[in-house]
Amino acid sequence: MSAEAVAGEGYIRWFKDIRVGDVALVGGKTSSLGELYNALSAAGVRVPSGFALTAAAYRDALSEASAWEKLRPLLATLDISDTAALSAAAASARQIVYEATGTKAIREGIAASYAELEKQYGRNVAVAVRSSATAEDLPTASFAGQHESFLNVRGTSALVEACRRCFASIFTDRAIVYRRNNGFDDFKVFLSVAVMKMVRADTAASGVVFTLDTESGFRDVVFITGVYGLGETIVQGQVDPDEFYVHKPTFSQGHRAVLRHSLGAKQSKLVYARARGSVTTRLRTVPRAQRERYCIPDSEILALAGQAIAIEEHYSRAAGHPMPMDIEWAKDGDDGFIYIIQSRPETVASQHATNIVEVYSLKGTGTAIAKGRAVGERIATGKARVISDPRELASFQPGEVLVAQTTSPDWQPVMKSAAAIVTDRGGRTCHAAIVARELGVPAVVGAEGATSKIRTGMTVTVSCGEGETGHIYEGTIPFDVSRVSTDNIRRPRTEIMVNLGNPDLAFRTAMLPNDGVGLARMEFIINEYIGIHPMALAEPSKASPRDRKMIERLTRGYEKPADFFVEKLSEGVGTIAAAFYPKPVIVRLSDFKTNEYARLIAGEPFEPTEANPMIGFRGASRYAHPAYAAGFALECAALARVRGEMGLTNLRIMVPFCRREEEARKVLAAMAEHGLKRGENGLEIFVMCEIPNNVIRVDAFAALFDGFSIGSNDLTQLTLGVDRDSEIVAFDFDESDPGMLEMMRLAVTGAQRNHRHVGICGEAPANDPGIARFLTDLGISSISVNPGSLIRTMNIVSEAESASPGVRAGG
Structure with a gap:
């Protein structure tokens, strides 16, 4: 066997051999998957089988190609507020990493491991390829959505290409900005790549689970969202998902009831399609009869809640304190089972100070232009700027209200300077909601027709202080903010x-x-x-x-x-x-x-x-x-x-x-x-x-x-x-x-x-x-x-x- 092949196999670690302490080896996302795979299968938690390309593969490949010497001067003086310079530097950095990670050792390690998966699941088995950073999914920083993932990848050549692109995504515009804003060194965060059997959620459903209420931080509920098809539509805010709550204390006593249902519009679903001989994804309209039903039945909602509670309890025991979790799930349309495909500590609502009571309240009335799902429990006023094309982001001014159909991770630098965010589509676990929550910016998502009802330059008041429904009012409406410490x-x-x-x-x-x-x-x-x-x-x-x-x-x-x-x-x-x-x-x-x-x-x-x-x-x-x-x-x-x-x-x-x-x-x-x-x-x-x-x-x-x-x-x-x-x-x-x-x-x-x-x-x-x-x-x-x-x-x-x-x- 060649030395390169031996090195390649050394860069591979199977899920069955990974535990939560292996963050430095395989990153936060994959170490968590390995922990679930090994420790919680008895509790009914299903994780697809797979393997990881270790962070050592990334480091060694860049060292062998002398890539560090090229990357450092490229990023040393970068001003992340200069979006044009950021985009150019990030693209160059990704190309450097992509070229460096095409080594024979990496290719042969991927090929040998994929062959093992084919023995388990059949020839040309479809896999998901997901990035996993060594500073990712920590209790204080999630890195959610910063790096790339690729779905339904088939064949060795396509898998190698996807893994290289995953490695290169460590230098997406949004990842560079996130690291700078959160105090991480670009050259001390390394990337691992997880390869797992693909869950056929395209023919079923998928979604996100939080083991607390994402807005208030209330700990006694499990909050579940779901859509038909692949879960990217939830994250990207392309659809309004179904939402469910399950009450933990009574669930633990043996009661099996969904506390609350909310039917989402689920306008479309992301499914697999073929284009020019290769597999890609495509949005399909969901038939009305399906839209008017929940994407999964109560029995599966409750099963998901049970798995989420088991995951939270496991991580809380290990940490020695409560550890609310952010979990991704997918239902396989072939075997009918629900799988957990990601689990990480929740990093926003759980960090709220519990001894400070902050209440925003309107002190006037106005005409509501649009309404949707409230994110952030705050109120803000500003001039609206409707963004219909990403190229228009350059004209956005700090303190304006960002209004768009949806947002993407690349918009984060602009979102940080917004007074508030409004989107036509999306639920409370879409990208706009996640970023707004993390930045402390009020947002109203799923505000149908907002981009057509609100005009650029119009002064609006965005209110998320009236409950789950957020309102966009015309004009300036006065509001109060009261902050009281409960300590004394x-x-x-x-x-x-x-x-x-x-x-x-x-x-x-x-x-x-x-x-x-x-x-x-x-x-x-x-x-x-x-x-x-x-x-x-x-x-x-x-x-x-x-x-x-x-x-x-x-x-x-x-x-x-x-x-x-x-x-x-x-x-x-x-x-x-x-x-x-x-x-x-x-x-x-x-x-x-x-x-x-x-x-x-x-x-x-x-x-x-x-x-x-x-x-x-x-x-x-x-x-x-x-x-x-x-x-x-x-x-x-x-x-x-x-x-x-x-x-x-x-x-x-x-x-x-x-x-x-x-x-x-x-x-x-x-x-x-x-x-x-x-x-x-x-x-x-x-x-x-x-x-x-x-x-x-x-x-x-x-x-x-x-x-x-x-x-x-x-x-x-x-x-x-x-x-x-x-x-x-x-x-x-x-x-x-x-x-x-x-x-x-x-x-x-x-x-x-x-x-x-x-x-x-x-x-x-x-x-x-x-x-x-x-x-x-x-x-x-x-x-x-x-x-x-x-x-x-x-x-x-x-x-x-x-x-x-x-x-x-x-x-």
Whole structure:
């Protein structure tokens, strides 16, 4: 055997012989694949078989060709802000590396190893060729997307060519910029190349998994994205992917339910095609019927989540601390199995300081030009620049808002100077989202039509501070940024809970200091995520022909319209319950007034016209009434699913606007009939204390319910006989009126007398420190306020408790 052949074989390391500590030998990406291949196969993690060309092959080839002497002067004085100079130098550097890595030793090592793969999988087996840098996939730097990969490579000659091009990609424009910006020496980072059996995702699906929420950094969920075909379309932002969440704590307890689904447009898929006799890739339009289905079923989503959790736990044990992971997956259309094709530490959201609360909030309103998926939870204003061709990037000015159909890794130098980024297409794991998140720049991706609706020079406000949906507003809208350290916050004995209705804000809000959710409003979820009157979904035949068509369109893909309501409501409520798990989350049953219900799709036929809906057919009076009983059954089915199938038993249920004990008994009986029996599986049922009769008859209501929540708005209106929405008498609406304080005192002491939890879920304690101190002195169990008032309320209550050391929280 020749000396060159022996050297060539020395440059090869098979996955079965690679472990996580071999970064210096085969780079971060391949060392991680080897670790998964060897350590986690028993946990159900599948990794395709393959081998690596070691970093020594790269170093030795460049040394033998005297390439270092050519590369150093080429890059020594390079100004990376000069895009033209950067492009020219990078191209020359790639050519130097390409020529140097065509040695006989490398060629023969590749040929011998590929022949071994052919013995396993058949002649001319297709492989993926992926770069793996020695400074890549570290906990502090990912290098994601900086180097090249090649898919569906067949035959020895094509494989050698792909490996050489992989080696050369160490000097892509974007890789040079990334190294400089992150303090890496161009000549101390080396490249290895991984060659693995190709997973035929082109005929199935692929995507990305994060073991945390990528926006908030919330650790208790697995976030999965997926598309049809090859995963490059996700990274490049060419399509809007399906998105899924799975809750880790309840998954580990044995519950198998997807917490939340979001159907992506999945406009196209990347598949293999032949052109001039060689294999290439091509975008194909996805048929409408496929677009309207999720790319993988729930069983595979849950299997993926299990693998992701196993991977995270394995790396966390090795590191000695939590290690959130960024994982790529691909489903093989031939064998039907899902494979893990990359795994690395997540390097952005997991690095957020957990002791600093930073909240961006709009202080005005404006006209929304477009909307999409929010990335970054920030807000920015600037002049827009629409980029329709990469050559136009030279005209981009720092501080402008970059607007494009998609972005690519080569755009990173410009993206770094942008005030915000907006793309027509893409999901929260596309290139634009990844880079924006890493740079701390707000981005709205998948904002359909943004490039046609926004004009260059137009001033826009890009808001990612309103939840998962990001908005692009015309003009300048003022906003506030509050930053508070939680290190020195005194946590009072009285529970300080939060009011929340928007599931999109749940993960971020849950990371604030809190004792759970005192009021989760169901109305927001019904209005924003369902939009259809519950009775119209329970009895669609009673809707008008026009409304029936709309219902059919919105509920397409569900066996029956009612299933749409149950899934959407359970996922919205479940997301809030999961975010705060295991802390208590009190969800209030729907409390629309008749005029509000009527505004929902197909709502008018099911609602009476009332002169004063505020004290009409609302709350408890609806639930057992024939006019709404079928709709109430759907509400109960959704909540039963959250507590049962999802395992979120921290969910408590609250009945609003319950006038009399007899009404309460009917509601409780209806709930029990629909699987929500008080006391069963620990279920606690509360009642809103917002009608004077609730206070007068507090002992009787205490016999029926587990707790009370004072609704200060309605209780004030009904105690003082004032409509706060009437401009003529609104000045008389005063929650600190002596009569109101007495009503609150009677409610709190009455609940305490019956050993029941009693809280308040209005903003009165946050707006009026005197009320907060008054309730604290009474020993109220909990005070629940909006997220923006949490810390202020904690401070007020802590001071009140210090002033009255004998006070203890009741309940």
